[in-house]
Amino acid sequence: MGDRAKDVTFIVSDITDFNPTIKFDFWHDRAAFHFLTNDEQINKYVSIASEAIAKDGYLILGTFSEQGPTKCSGLEIKQYNEASMSYRFESSFQRIKCIEENHLTPFDTLQSFLFCSFLKKSNQSMS
Secondary structure (H helix, E strand, O other): OHHHHHHOOOOOOOHHHOOOOOOEEEEEEEOOHHHOOOHHHHHHHHHHHHHHEEEEEEEEEEEEEOOOOOEEOOEEOOOEOHHHHHHHHOOOEEEEEEEEEEEEOOOOOEEEEEEEEEEEOOOOOOO
8 A cells, every 4th residue: 555554544443342433434344244143243333334434435345155164263254145234234324236256265265255335325323
């Protein structure tokens, strides 16, 4: 990213403990969401993202698809398809597009991912 890295806010946090103090125009999550395996954790993530993303902001999620592994780094994960991912975020976001992509790991195995992009609905709370 070079000099442009100064324009990006990088955050390291347990998402279920994250308390954002600013609104984000763009939220990118590549391979964290699928580690949330119960409804309480998942709903907390959706709630935090819904409040933290600015009006007309974007949410991009990369997670394991239904054809992907059932564990990652020895931990249980939750798999998604386009319908189940859309369902989780439909109250605050409009789905733009979902695509599945196979990733070849350094261990020469294929992992199937689902990438979905969403736009924050403009009628949501902007508090």
